[in-house]
Amino acid sequence: MGTITEVLSPKPGSSMPAGIMVLFDNERICQVKTSLRSLHHAIMITKFEENLPKRAVRFQFPLRLAWACTIHKVQGLTTDAAVVSLKNIFAPGMSYVALSRVTSMAGLTIKDFDEKNIYCNEQICKSLKQMPQYLTVKDRTIHQNNMVIILHNIQGLIPHINDIRSNSDISSANFICLTETWLEKETVPCLKGFNLLRKDRFSSYPSEKNVFKQLKRKTHGGVGIYISNDQQYCPIKLESVNMECIVIYIKDINSNLIVIYRTEAYPSSVFLEELYELLISLPQENV
Secondary structure, eight states, X not given: OEEEEEEEOOOTTOSSOSEEEEEESSTTTTEEEOSSOEEEOOEEEOOEEEEETTXXXXXXXXXXXXXXXXXXXXXXXXXXXXXXXXXXXXXXXXXXXXXXXXXXXGGEEEESOOGGXXXXXXXXXXXXXXXXXXXXXTTSOOOOOOOOEEEEEOSOHHHHHHHHHTOTTGGGOSEEEEEOOOOOTTOOOOOTTEEEEEEOSGGGOOOOSHXXXXXXXXXXXXXXXXXXXXXXXXXXXXXXXXXXXXXXXEGGGTEEEEEEEOOTTSOHHHHHHHHHHHHHHSOGGGO
8 A cells, every 4th residue: 555645747748647656655665775774765657558349448547546534434334455543542432443344354454553542431331230120031931042133323224235245244143133224115125035124214203293293304214124034023013102113022032122223313301201111012921
């Protein structure tokens, strides 16, 4: 990898640049040794000519473009290769977001590595310990099952459906839970081996209250679950709940699976009230 330092002006009678100067990150490329020290210089990349059918000729510069982004901007991005700098990490989880953008370790290059910059928020562990346990297992027979449930904020299922299809973890999943699907009413992206249950934002708020009317008018949102074709389940319909959610009952583990998405525009107090109504409305024999 390298940096373009200059685009050379075209020669007389030509409309194309005479060349492109690239300073490679690897200092051994185009290194000039003098009596005192080695100098690292940019190298000129010249145009490449290729003859095509029907007497066509293609001219191009053999460069592969790359770009720089902040860690905040690349959330949700999937790429084959990336150079990640951990120099200016200032918040918990930033390193994780940056390092998890690539599809394999082979495509990851880390600069400015410092293990102190890889950390999470200590309050998370404390909060988890303080959270009340809503489900108890003392009166339920527990059976060992190998079940894989994946949760992902997809931020647009249609533009990212190929990312899901190419994910090696998908083949072993029983359920793929998605939020922010951004699907319209008639759109059903196919995933081989799975059926899709979905609920768009517009149909998630049946109430005529003003707060829910405003949420219904907002774009995007929506939830969905891809369910493996050989997985037994039963969808649970909750007509009166004003929430972007899907609930299914999983017979194998005698449990309910609930996928919920809350947009920032949804007032917390109202959301908690609706969440309570959702939980108490579930069939008691499944809880």
